[in-house]
Structure formats: C-alpha cells, structure tokens
Amino acid sequence: xxxxxxxxxxxxxxxxxxxxxxxxxxxxxxxxxxxxxxxxxxxxxxxxxxxxxxxxxxxxxxxxxxxxxxxxxxxxxxxxxxxxxxxxxxxxxxxxxxxxxxxxxxxxxxxxxxxxxxxxxxxxxxxxxxxxxxxxxxxxxxxxxxxxxxxxxxxxxxxxxxxxxxxxxxxxxxxxxxxxxxxxxxxxxxxxxxxxxxxxxxxxxxxxxxxxxxxxxxxxxxxxxxxxxxxxxxxxxxxxxxxxxxxxxxxxxxxxxxxxxxxxxxxxxxxxxxxxxxxxxxxxxxxxxxxxxxxxxxxxxxxxxxxxxxxxxxxxxxxxxxxxxxxxxxxxxxxxxxxxxxxxxxxxxxxxxxxxxxxxxxxxxxxxxxxxxxxxxxxxxxxxxxxxxxxxxxxxxxxxxxxxxxxxxxxxxxxxxxxxxxxxxxxxxxxxxxxxxxxxxxxxxxxxxxxxxxxxxxxxxxxxxxxxxxxxxxxxxxxxxxxxxxxxxxxxxxxxxxxxxxxxxxxxxxxxxxxxxxxxxxxxxxxxxxxxxxxxxxxxxxxxxxx
Numbered sequence: 001x002x003x004x005x006x007x008x009x010x011x012x013x014x015x016x017x018x019x020x021x022x023x024x025x026x027x028x029x030x031x032x033x034x035x036x037x038x039x040x041x042x043x044x045x046x047x048x049x050x051x052x053x054x055x056x057x058x059x060x061x062x063x064x065x066x067x068x069x070x071x072x073x074x075x076x077x078x079x080x081x082x083x084x085x086x087x088x089x090x091x092x093x094x095x096x097x098x099x100x101x102x103x104x105x106x107x108x109x110x111x112x113x114x115x116x117x118x119x120x121x122x123x124x125x126x127x128x129x130x131x132x133x134x135x136x137x138x139x140x141x142x143x144x145x146x147x148x149x150x151x152x153x154x155x156x157x158x159x160x161x162x163x164x165x166x167x168x169x170x171x172x173x174x175x176x177x178x179x180x181x182x183x184x185x186x187x188x189x190x191x192x193x194x195x196x197x198x199x200x201x202x203x204x205x206x207x208x209x210x211x212x213x214x215x216x217x218x219x220x221x222x223x224x225x226x227x228x229x230x231x232x233x234x235x236x237x238x239x240x241x242x243x244x245x246x247x248x249x250x251x252x253x254x255x256x257x258x259x260x261x262x263x264x265x266x267x268x269x270x271x272x273x274x275x276x277x278x279x280x281x282x283x284x285x286x287x288x289x290x291x292x293x294x295x296x297x298x299x300x301x302x303x304x305x306x307x308x309x310x311x312x313x314x315x316x317x318x319x320x321x322x323x324x325x326x327x328x329x330x331x332x333x334x335x336x337x338x339x340x341x342x343x344x345x346x347x348x349x350x351x352x353x354x355x356x357x358x359x360x361x362x363x364x365x366x367x368x369x370x371x372x373x374x375x376x377x378x379x380x381x382x383x384x385x386x387x388x389x390x391x392x393x394x395x396x397x398x399x400x401x402x403x404x405x406x407x408x409x410x411x412x413x414x415x416x417x418x419x420x421x422x423x424x425x426x427x428x429x430x431x432x433x434x435x436x437x438x439x440x441x442x443x444x445x446x447x448x449x450x451x452x453x454x455x456x457x458x459x460x461x462x463x464x465x466x467x468x469x470x471x472x473x474x475x476x477x478x479x480x481x482x483x484x485x486x487x488x489x490x491x492x493x494x495x496x497x498x499x500x501x502x503x504x505x506x507x508x509x510x511x512x513x514x515x516x517x518x519x520x521x522x523x524x525x526x527x528x529x530x531x532x533x534x535x536x537x538x539x540x541x542x543x544x545x546x547x
Contacts, residue, residue, distance in 0.1 A: 047084025311487020
C-alpha cells in the first residue's frame with residue numbers, strides 16, 4: 001500500500017492575528033465612527049476589558065484584600081482607558097476608592113468633554129484621590145503625601161502615560177512620571193526601605209514604546225501588558241519586547257470585520273500554524289514522509305550535527321541522512337539511532353549515483369559546519385538545485401558562506417542577530433529598532449525566506465508575508481536550540497516537497513512556532529534542558545498535530 005497527499009486536502013487555518021502599526025491603529029480609530037463606534041464606547045470597552053484581564057492575571061492579590069492601586073495618566077486615550085479600568089475595579093468590588101489614586105500629567109480644562117475628562121470626573125465623584133504631577137494636594141485628601149509617594153506605596157501601578165501616538169522618546173512630564181515609576185520598581189527589587197513592591201501594568205503598550213523605539217530610549221518596564229486588540233506591532237520588536245513582560249490580550253473592542261480591512265504582519269502561535277502543514281496519512285511510508293539530508297559538523301562541533309538531525313526526526317521526516325567529514329563519521333555513527341550517517345570527503349556534494357534511492361527532498365547546510373573553502377562547492381551545488389525548485393535551508397556557517405551568492409526563492413536562512421548583522425552589514429542597533437521592515441526588505445532583495453532567531457522569532461518571505469512568533473522562553477537561550485530549529489525546517493520542507501507542495505514561508509513559520517511551543521513547557525521554563533530532550537517534546541507535539 002502507498003500513501004498519497006493531494007495538495008490542499010488538509011485543513012488550512014485563517015491568517016494569524018494581525019499586528020497594527022501606529023499608522024494603521026490611527027486609521028482604524030478614524031474609521032470606527034462609520035461603524036457606530038464613538039471614542040466613549042471604545043474607551044469604555046477597553047477599560048472594562050483591561051479590568052477583567054487584570055483580575056484574572058492576579059487573582060490572589062484581589063481576593064486577599066483591596067490592593068492599593070495608582071493610575072499614572074497621560075494626555076491620550078491610554079490614560080482614559082486606565083481610569084475607566086480603575087473605575088471598573090472599584091465598581092466590581094475589587095478595589096476600594098480609599099485605596100485608589102490617580103496621578104495625572106495635566107488636569108483637563110473646564111470645557112473638556114473628552115473620554116479622559118469624563119473618566120476623571122467619575123473617579124473624583126467616587127472619592128478617588130487625584131494628584132496632578134506638578135500640582136497641589138487635592139481637597140479630598142488629607143494625608144499630606146505627594147504624587148511620588150502615592151506611586152511608591154502602590155501595590156499596582158497602572159501605566160497609562162503614553163500610547164501609540166508617541167512620535168519620539170518620552171520627555172517632559174511624561175518622561176518624569178515614567179522615570180519615577182522606574183525608580184519605584186528598582187528600589188523594590190533592590191530591597192529599598194519604605195518602598196512598596198508595585199506590579200507595573202501597562203495599558204496597550206509600555207509607555208515609551210512606539211514604532212521607531214530604540215533600546216536606549218526611556219521606557220516603562222512592565223510586569224504585565226494588557227494589549228488591546230488589535231495588538232500593536234511595536235510590542236513584538238526584539239528591542240522592545242522584554243519591556244512588556246507578560247502580554248495578555250484584551251479582546252472584543254473592535255468588530256473583526258473592521259480590523260480585517262487592514263494588512264499587517266501576522267502573530268502566529270503553534271495552534272494556528274500547525275494546521276498549515278499537511279498531515280501524514282495512516283498509509284504513509286518512510287519515503288513519502290520525505291528524505292532529509294544534512295551537511296553539518298566539524299571538529300569540535302559534532303553536537304550541532306547530531307541535534308539538527310534529531311530535530312529533523314522530531315518534526316516528522318521519514319529518512320534523515322547526515323553527511324559528515326570522514327573524521328567525524330566514527331563519532332556520530334556509533335550513536336546514530338535511526339539517523340543514517342554517511343562519510344564524505346572534503347568538497348563532495350550530494351549522493352553518488354548508486355545511492356539515488358536516498359535522493360533528498362530537502363537539504364540543510366551549516367550547523368557546526370565550519371567556513372573553510374572546501375564547503376563552497378557543496379553550497380554552490382545545493383544552490384543549483386535550489387534554482388530548479390529544490391528546498392534548501394541554510395544555517396550558521398552556511399549563511400556566512402552564502403553572503404555573495406544568489407538565491408531563487410526556495411531557500412530558508414535561519415540567522416540570529418549576529419549572523420544577520422554580518423550577512424547584511426547593518427549595525428545590530430538598527431536591526432533591533434526596526435527589525436520587521438529590515439528583515440522583510442532583506443528577504444525581498446535576496447529572494448529568500450528569513451527566519452530571524454531571537455526572543456521574538458520573525459519570519460519574512462520574499463513575497464512580502466511577515467509572521468511573528470513570540471518566544472520569550474529562557475530555556476531556548478542555550479547552544480543547540482538553533483540547530484534544532486534548522487532540523488525542524490528541514491523536515492517540514494522535505495515533507496511538503498514530497499507531498500507536492502512547498503512553501504518556504506509556511507515551513508519556517510511552522511518550525512518557529514514548534515520551537516517556541518516546546519520552550520514554554522511549564523517544567524522547562526527556567527532551567528537548562530538538553531536540546532535532545534527538547535526534540536523529544538517536539539516529536540510528541542508534531543506527532544499529535546500531523547499524524
């Protein structure tokens with residue numbers, strides 16, 4: 001019996017959640033009134049949604065007692081959202097008015113009828129203390145403390161200082177407020193006496209983040225970011241992601257039909273992207289699952305070759321062939337398991353004629369391979385095949401060797417920041433501050449898919465598609481995880497090619513999502529894990545998804 005796969009006969013998910021730039025977010029707000037959504041309705045929905053998600057995030061804090069909460073409020077809608085959120089927490093009985101306060105950068109004028117002004121007026125009527133950042137003690141407060149002390153003693157600080165409308169680094173009063181919140185957090189973490197331990201909760205994005213944010217700019221460091229849909233692209237910039245802490249979605253603000261009118265990078269998760277890879281039929285045999293060929297390893301780097309091969313096995317390749325230098329053959333062959341290890345002489349390429357039964361469906365070059373000149377003939381030979389539609393994955397040393405070579409739309413490159421900077425000649429700082437446009441532009445120029453490895457994984461296709469996978473898994477910050485990822489890419493590419501349909505972007509997206517998913521396993525979150533153990537978890541996940 002033989003299995004078969006008809007391209008398109010497997011379930012395909014809809015596009016991942018779209019991420020919005022500041023410009024798209026402003027355009028969305030501008031179109032909202034045509035859908036019957038005025039600013040007051042949107043702020044009300046966002047603030048109430050934020051309150052609900054906050055109590056779910058910290059259930060113990062709200063069930064034990066009424067925590068002290070201070071909202072740091074700026075001039076925009078983020079400030080209005082923060083105050084509606086505070087009002088909802090009070091009305092729902094989670095916080096008492098006496099334990100709540102607002103520290104505001106500028107008091108609204110008497111004629112102001114904005115959502116921000118209305119929210120502030122309601123809190124004032126409810127007995128919540130309001131502190132202008134550079135103002136005086138309000139009439140309904142007799143404690144004699146100033147606005148800085150209010151923030152310092154809070155259990156939770158709601159950050160509503162600045163949103164996506166920011167056009168440059170935080171400055172002025174907004175910068176002062178953000179700096180003081182940072183001081184409160186720093187003193188708490190270092191055990192400063194007389195200072196509370198505030199949890200910093202940012203509305204939508206941490207204040208200071210925006211589309212052109214650079215890591216050297218001032219920014220709030222949040223413990224939790226309540227990302228109001230649609231989520232903003234700048235949240236997932238590698239240079240800014242760490243400042244957001246845990247990101248929780250606040251949904252149900254805009255109608256899906258309105259948001260779908262806008263293009264943008266897609267935020268991908270394993271549960272979404274796994275459906276884009278064809279499953280393995282119950283009557284499949286090993287060749288039908290794809291033959292994956294790996295050229296990897298050099299003296300001192302044999303482990304990279306082994307891990308990449310295990311990754312290819314884990315992601316479902318039917319046959320994995322590992323071609324290594326003759327000196328490494330005895331080392332790797334002795335414990336190969338189901339991996340077919342074959343020795344090659346320096347400069348040799350793919351299969352000899354008598355080995356055509358192992359003709360690969362996809363090739364991976366580079367893990368621990370070295371950059372010596374004898375690798376170039378193998379690389380050039382692989383690129384010749386790539387020009388004819390053959391899937392090629394280049395990792396590590398192969399990326400460096402390919403810098404001046406030509407791709408033809410069927411290559412996936414898997415660089416980390418240093419490798420990408422060396423490949424493009426761009427400063428690391430520029431890449432971190434504008435990662436998505438820089439990576440997407442590079443992918444279009446070189447006609448290859450780029451899978452950028454960092455705590456945020458970015459996938460860019462030559463056709464303009466961009467996907468983002470939120471990593472933030474400390475266990476993956478260790479040698480071997482990149483080799484594992486390259487093996488995932490290889491196996492998925494081989495399976496797709498053998499099935500009659502190969503799409504490099506989808507292949508890279510599925511591999512990245514699989515890596516992020518295994519990195520978030522609860523029992524592995526903060527300890528070192530052997531990459532081969534991670535391969536075992538990947539095999540379990542991929543097997544359930546694709547068999």
